[in-house]
Amino acid sequence: MSGVVSTTTPAVARPATARPIPQHVGIIMDGNRRWARARGLDPVEGYREGARRLGEVCEWAEQAGLTALTLWGLSTDNLKRSDQELSGLLPLIGETIEELAALRRWPVNPIGDLMALPGHLRAAMERARDISHRAPGMTVNVAVAYDGRREIAHAVRQILCAGTMPPADADDPAGNWQHLIAEHLYTRNQPDPDLIIRTSGEQRLSGFLLWQTAASEFYFCDVPWPSFTRDEFDLALDSYASRHRRYGL
Secondary structure: OOOOOOOOOOOOOOOOOOOOOOOEEEEEOOOHHHHHHHOOOOHHHHHHHHHHHHHHHHHHHHHHOOOEEEEEEEEOHHHHOOHHHHHHHHHHHHHHHHHHHHOOOOOEEEEOOHHHOOHHHHHHHHHHHHHHOOOOOOEEEEEEEEOHHHHHHHHHHHHHHHOOOOOOOOOOHHHHHHHHHHOOOOOOOOOOOOEEEEOOOOOOOOOOOOOOOOOOEEEEOOOOHHHOOHHHHHHHHHHHHOOOOOOOO
């Protein structure tokens, strides 16, 4: 392994506490290019440094007791960047995901419009899924070529193509549709994210998990992703624990 993904020691669960712990956390890993520019580096060096956080944040999440972690690495809009930038970024993404899977500590689940990716990257993501699918730890979703609207449209298209629409005379047709759509999302059979973390100061979702975040809590921090630390992660969990989730009640 080239050492892009960094981990420390095998995860050891923290002592149980009374504070609420999210089951599923999503992270928008923003600020890689800004981190690099601030240091006079090529943008891909920011992504390379950010990649070193992935193994560590998976450890932190597992130690905190999460059952699922979703990391947004690349949107479909990001694929419109210059060929020069993508030529460095896309191989790095494939290498990083395969290294994470090779640890065999967590099932790595690639999500997104994989058919929009170059063949070499799509193959790397499929290998990562196959290598790690029997791993015992929490699920790690890696979102590449991801767009929330496209995910919902993909789910509806699958339903229509399969002819599995709920009956028109159902007692709760809207509720049945919601359940059916959820079964066709990339994150099916997983809990919706309780907490979304976005780094680097931006305070918007940018299309991340649009369906799944209807009741999520949000935490925004100014630190760019390559500088994200365990302390920042714990601050996000502490913020989540301090909130009272009413779910409309």
